Amino acid sequence: MDIKKVFHMIGGIGETSYAANSSLQKGAIDMVKHITTESIVELYLATAPQNLVIADLGCSSGPNTLSVIGEIIDAIDRARLKFMVTSRRTEIQVFLNDLPSNDFNSVFLAWPSFFKEKLSKCNGRNDFERSPVPPPFVSIAGVPGSFYGRLFPTDSLHFIHSSFSLHWLSRVPVTLYDEDGKSMNKGKIYISESSPHLVSEAYLIQFQEDFSLFLRSRSLSSNPEEEWCSSCWEGLVHIILRVLMLYYGSFSPVPLGDIDEEKLNSFDTHFYAPSQEEIEEEVRKEGSFAIDRLEVFEMRRDIQNGSSTYGTTVATTVRAIQESMIRHHFGEHIVNDLFEIYGRLIDEEMTKGEIRPIASIVAMRKRL
Numbered sequence: 001m002d003i004k005k006v007f008h009m010i011g012g013i014g015e016t017s018y019a020a021n022s023s024l025q026k027g028a029i030d031m032v033k034h035i036t037t038e039s040i041v042e043l044y045l046a047t048a049p050q051n052l053v054i055a056d057l058g059c060s061s062g063p064n065t066l067s068v069i070g071e072i073i074d075a076i077d078r079a080r081l082k083f084m085v086t087s088r089r090t091e092i093q094v095f096l097n098d099l100p101s102n103d104f105n106s107v108f109l110a111w112p113s114f115f116k117e118k119l120s121k122c123n124g125r126n127d128f129e130r131s132p133v134p135p136p137f138v139s140i141a142g143v144p145g146s147f148y149g150r151l152f153p154t155d156s157l158h159f160i161h162s163s164f165s166l167h168w169l170s171r172v173p174v175t176l177y178d179e180d181g182k183s184m185n186k187g188k189i190y191i192s193e194s195s196p197h198l199v200s201e202a203y204l205i206q207f208q209e210d211f212s213l214f215l216r217s218r219s220l221s222s223n224p225e226e227e228w229c230s231s232c233w234e235g236l237v238h239i240i241l242r243v244l245m246l247y248y249g250s251f252s253p254v255p256l257g258d259i260d261e262e263k264l265n266s267f268d269t270h271f272y273a274p275s276q277e278e279i280e281e282e283v284r285k286e287g288s289f290a291i292d293r294l295e296v297f298e299m300r301r302d303i304q305n306g307s308s309t310y311g312t313t314v315a316t317t318v319r320a321i322q323e324s325m326i327r328h329h330f331g332e333h334i335v336n337d338l339f340e341i342y343g344r345l346i347d348e349e350m351t352k353g354e355i356r357p358i359a360s361i362v363a364m365r366k367r368l
């Protein structure tokens with residue numbers, strides 16, 4: 001399967017869209033937003049560029065994309081008001097990146113009213129046109145393509161942000177399959193307790209290959225003195241996929257149409273949640289960046305996407321992310337039932353107190 005063509009979040013603003021089902025991620029982004037804003041303000045004060053160029057990698061579509069940009073605009077504007085960094089109007093250029101199949105249209109449609117609203121409230125000032133300190137001028141542009149490779153010209157970025165995206169690998173590890181194309185992780189869709197040891201090794205090797213390519217590509221496009229990078233990894237899907245796999249693996253009595261065993265055996269996810277040590281090791285080996293902060297935190301479980309339980313919230317969140325892949329592989333007919341059952345299974349697991357979703361944030365600075 002060509003992941004770049006098939007994998008996409010559900011676009012638009014409908015009931016099953018990523019826009020309507022990404023509040024768990026928003027909750028985690030908010031928990032660590034002080035790290036993102038402190039990083040960008042420190043960079044801004046140290047360098048005071050008239051034109052600050054930032055990129056959000058794996059931006060998707062929906063409120064999270066613009067809210068991160070909004071926080072950055074606010075933080076820069078606050079710092080400029082407080083420290084009178086420059087008398088010139090600050091300009092911020094934002095590049096929004098995702099795979100070409102992302103629903104960029106929804107983001108661009110939402111942008112004018114979002115920006116107008118932002119300006120009308122920006123840091124307590126409400127008449128910008130007459131204000132002696134004008135608000136930042138912000139321009140956005142889309143950059144379709146994989147972040148596992150070059151996306152930007154040399155030395156063109158000051159700050160890179162990425163949330164809930166880097167755990168998506170560029171592909172399912174090829175070493176999972178034997179010469180006949182059969183998966184050695186038969187009956188499972190990710191690393192599980194009963195997977196052969198070679199499975200976790202294959203995923204780790206793929207992560208190392210991808211992440212070092214990611215770092216190398218970013219180091220080329222970022223300005224040598226001014227680079228920060230802040231990213232989120234999550235463990236949430238890891239846990240959820242284990243539940244999903246349990247469901248698949250046990251051939252639950254709940255019917256899901258005619259899924260044959262062959263289809264189950266050949267579905268593997270292109271996901272990896274690295275440990276703190278694995279992230280540190282790769283950053284050290286690749287050598288372009290130094291880690292300023294690396295923190296692991298537990299995500300909130302009291303958020304609901306308008307759903308009745310945490311289980312359904314998780315299920316609708318994962319559906320918005322995974323539906324394209326599941327539909328492509330198994331067919332559309334299983335999707336509704338699968339995610340309904342899945343939500344129930346998560347609620348059952350929750351009563352045992354076993355699900356503790358975690359995420360990590362890392363802030364890195366380019367080495368001189």
Ligand SMILES: C[S@@+](CC[C@H](N)C(=O)[O-])C[C@H]1O[C@@H](n2cnc3c(N)ncnc32)[C@H](O)[C@@H]1O
Nearest residue numbers: 025058059060064098099146147163164165168
């Ligand atoms: C779960 S969404 C996260 C969206 C948003 N950043 C947030 O925090 O809510 C993950 C996004 O990463 C994108 N993505 C995954 N692999 C990618 C790649 N290799 N290059 C660019 N974007 C990628 C997906 O298409 C998807 O839109």
